[in-house]
Amino acid sequence: MRKRPFVANLVNDTKIPKMFKVRQVFPRPKIEVEEIPLLIEKLLSEEKFTKQVHPGMRIAITAGSRGIANVALTTKCLVDFVKSRGAVPFVVPAMGSHGGATAKGQRQILEGYGITKQYIGCPIISSMEVKKIGLNAEGSEVYIDKNAAEADGIILGCRVKPHTAFRGRYESGIMKMMTIGLGKQQGAEVCHEAGFKNMAKNIPLFGKAIIEHAPILFAVPTIENAFDETCKIVAINSDEIEEKEPELLKEAFSYMPKILVDSCDVLIVDQIGKNFSGDGMDPNITGTFCTPYANGGIKSQRVAVLDLSPETHGNGIGLGYASATTERVYQQLDLASMYPNAITCTVLGGVKIPIIMESDKEAIQVCIRTCNEIDKQNPRIVRISNSLHIEHIMLSESYWDEIKDIPNLVIESEPQYLSFDYDGNLW
Structure with missing residues (x-):
């Protein structure tokens, strides 16, 4: 100029x-980085999680586009858990239309956060192709990442945090990771078409349908403190997400700086x-x-x-x-x-x-x-x-x-x- x-x-x-x-x-509650692997291993040692992952299963693990604290490490821990059960993990970018709505752009975002094949020890399968998995309670078609939909199981890695454009029982977190993240460009567009006025309704509407029709196993969300540090990690079975995520959101609000x-x-x-x-x-x-x-x-x-x-x-x-x-x-x-x-x-x-x-x-x-x-x-x-x-x-x-x-x-x-x-x- x-x-x-x-x-x-x-x-x-x-x-x-x-x-x-x-x-x-x-306030600064914090989980030290060196404590994270043992904590996740302990959380996932419960029978309700171990019994779902069997030798030879192909397991998709989600990773999003946000700058989440320790995201490469927590993703690697989920990969290590799947491997320890004899299953075959792969990571899918779950970020809607981010990364320019291209497979290459979404892979680059993950790599920028340190989520590389070399570090996590499994492939990253990035694609914008989606698959229809069913209908939600209002009869709308529901789409998610094709590779995840065709896996034997999906583990949701994410963070629970207040959203920037709406308020509801489910904001940025597990339900949104499924609805918009895994939905890729097409799924995100379907959900956004009704506008943010209806987002508080649509996120759980589509999220519940994905739990019902896709092979969701469980979620391992994190919460961060006011300093962008991991302060809580939990493991939630698929049948617990609807009930437990709102309480995690309240906790995330309490740490918001x-x-x-x-x-x-x-x-x-x-x-x-x-x-x-x-x-x-x-x-x-x-x-x-x-x-x-x-x-x-x-x-x-x-x-x-x-x-x-x-x-x-x-x-x-x-x-x-x-x-x-x-x-x-x-x-x-x-x-x-x-x-x-x-x-x-x-x-x-x-x-x-x-x-x-x-x-x-x-x-x-x-x-x-x-x-x-x-x-x-x-x-x-x-x-x-x-x-x-x-x-x-x-x-x-x-x-x-x-x-x-x-x-x-x-x-x-x-x-x-x-x-x-x-x-x-x-x-």
Whole structure:
């Protein structure tokens, strides 16, 4: 993009206030990495699990597109369990239309998380081909990954977490992994067609049909704490999923972190990406919800997104909920990766392109400049690295006295101006 000095001149006198570092204190229950293999081995040693896996069976193990803590290790543990029973495991990507809705793209996502044939010790069979397995209770056709459907059994590896676009008894978790993850492009599209307004109904509607008509054996979901660390792993038989998943979701909500100030004029997000959230930046943190069927997070007038994570491979979904971004972000965008996800879920707002400024400094300035009814000399600004890691954040000087009354906020530095390089980008 060519230089736009006139645009820069409109904002270059806008003051960016001093900011200071703050540590947010959250509960931190945690399972140590070295404990995970023995824990999963113990969980799956129960007879109700061991009796379902026999020598020679072909067992599909699911792995999704989210940046789940220890996902390569937990997947490998499931592979090792299947092998220990004399069965033959393989991993299938269960991520709906993600990865550009291509088999290659979905395999690459798994490899980016360390789920490779060499590490887990079994093949990864990535395909967008689906198979009809039956009808749900309302008579709609139900599809899942063809390779999984034709296996002798399916083990669901996943994480239970609050969703970013709706609320219900089942959100991101086991039911959704079956309904949308295993459904691939076609299954995801069928479920999304009715919109997020009906997602709380459709996920269990299709999920129950998959339990009934597909060879689902059991699930091994994880829950994470506020620091993106594994804090709970359970094993749930297929006939227990409907009853037990809602309680796991409640527990996941209890560990959900948040920005411990309720509102700001401008929220600065250093990076967004699919590895942080399916929405690029988790609206449960940032308040940037794509639908009216969920709420929460910090309230802000403007949001500045400064960069994409390397792990997102140009998928800038979620950028549409920013007020401003940088030319650096624009140049990285892979529209072929972004658009299939948006089209499939029928929500196009996340792939819109906000105002593009040449540098970090200008993106921040234009957000401050365009806020209404604020103190422009002392704007309330919150800066986070991304929506997944918010233990350490930055606040503008206007919060200095206010946060002394907020429990679990620890000031870590004196206020000082942000450092920008010659091009106007943050050091």
